[in-house]
Amino acid sequence: MSAEILNGKILAQNLRMKMKEEINALKGEGIVPHLTVVLIGDDPASKSYVNGKKKASSEIGMESDVILLPESTSEKELLDLIDKLNHDEQVHGILVQLPLPEHIAEQKVIEAISPAKDVDGFHPVNIGRMMTGKNAFLSCTPLGIITMLKENNIEITGKHAVVIGRSNIVGKPVGQLLLNENATVTYCHSRTRDLKHFTKQADILVVAVGKPHAIGSEFVKEGAVVIDVGINRTPDGKLTGDVDFENVKEKASFITPVPRGVGPMTIAMLLKNTIQAAKQIKGSTWKNT
Numbered sequence: 001m002s003a004e005i006l007n008g009k010i011l012a013q014n015l016r017m018k019m020k021e022e023i024n025a026l027k028g029e030g031i032v033p034h035l036t037v038v039l040i041g042d043d044p045a046s047k048s049y050v051n052g053k054k055k056a057s058s059e060i061g062m063e064s065d066v067i068l069l070p071e072s073t074s075e076k077e078l079l080d081l082i083d084k085l086n087h088d089e090q091v092h093g094i095l096v097q098l099p100l101p102e103h104i105a106e107q108k109v110i111e112a113i114s115p116a117k118d119v120d121g122f123h124p125v126n127i128g129r130m131m132t133g134k135n136a137f138l139s140c141t142p143l144g145i146i147t148m149l150k151e152n153n154i155e156i157t158g159k160h161a162v163v164i165g166r167s168n169i170v171g172k173p174v175g176q177l178l179l180n181e182n183a184t185v186t187y188c189h190s191r192t193r194d195l196k197h198f199t200k201q202a203d204i205l206v207v208a209v210g211k212p213h214a215i216g217s218e219f220v221k222e223g224a225v226v227i228d229v230g231i232n233r234t235p236d237g238k239l240t241g242d243v244d245f246e247n248v249k250e251k252a253s254f255i256t257p258v259p260r261g262v263g264p265m266t267i268a269m270l271l272k273n274t275i276q277a278a279k280q281i282k283g284s285t286w287k288n289t
């Protein structure tokens, strides 16, 4: 039996329609959610993601701007810009596109962004709040994955979720959100011995490795839900995931494609977080609930 394909592009589109209405209501109160994206250097892939973010925000009536800076920008210049954006009342959400050039310390930059404007959910304050189950900006890719599971009525409670990858951006927070949803979570990574032993037990398998077609059907249990986070560009310029989609779809119960899977959900969650930031700024507090 072939798996049901979880189309993130269509779901993201539906969610954006709802957000558009929410933004209209906020406009009635004189608030226009505003996202500022900072992009350093001219990596074509980063440029394409940033354009996607800009297009999606303008479609729903959100203000967005992209600040493009040259590769030679110093760490101090970037930190000064973030300080300015932190104090700019018109700006509700700040996203600094990663990766950054090597001469800039990524963690320092992440920690410079006000937690109240950190719509990526990368600031340690938001990560700590996520871990303790409090109100926080949740990182967009993990939140997009949970939203996809819930919207498709896929049960998480009590399921064994196996996450391959432990990056701060994807692997770790996705495992934490699955745990918050009452899954039993196992993390695997490049030092895991006998990867297959773990992945074969997964009811929900999240793959965030960054290697094209690393996970074939021999890693997957019959009937598993397979979420492919990987975005890899093939030599002919196409996008492909970390999962061998054609073979795995014959074994899984649900599977996300690449493209049109997790990627568009990431952007939808960024918009959602920016609307949340705009609403919270209305009360002008970082809510401690």
Ligand SMILES: NC(=O)C1=CN([C@@H]2O[C@H](COP(=O)(O)OP(=O)(O)OC[C@H]3O[C@@H](n4cnc5c(N)ncnc54)[C@H](OP(=O)(O)O)[C@@H]3O)[C@@H](O)[C@H]2O)C=CC1
Residues within 6 Å of the ligand: 141, 164, 165, 166, 167, 168, 169, 170, 171, 188, 189, 190, 191, 192, 195, 208, 209, 210, 211, 214, 229, 230, 231, 232, 262, 263, 264, 266
């Ligand atoms: N769809 C979306 O919206 C997004 C997609 N991505 C994509 O997701 C993928 C992962 O991104 P990211 O987490 O940032 O990548 P990283 O390179 O930071 O992390 C990769 C992880 O995979 C582990 N790993 C690497 N090789 C193996 C292996 N052979 N077996 C088991 N584990 C392995 C690494 O282990 P170790 O820690 O031991 O090195 C590491 O934890 C990329 O393709 C990226 O482009 C990223 C962000 C958003």
Ligand SMILES: Nc1nc(=O)c2c([nH]1)NC[C@@H]1CN(c3ccc(C(=O)N[C@@H](CCC(=O)O)C(=O)O)cc3)C=[N+]21
Residues within 6 Å of the ligand: 048, 049, 052, 095, 096, 097, 098, 099, 120, 140, 141, 231, 239, 258, 259, 260, 261, 262, 263, 264, 266, 267
């Ligand atoms: N500060 C920061 N925050 C991020 O969230 C962030 C980042 N830096 N750096 C890079 C990664 C990657 N990422 C993607 C988002 C959307 C798609 C996406 O929409 N993909 C489409 C295809 C887009 C295309 O065709 O190029 C899809 O999968 O269908 C992909 C990748 C966010 N990231």
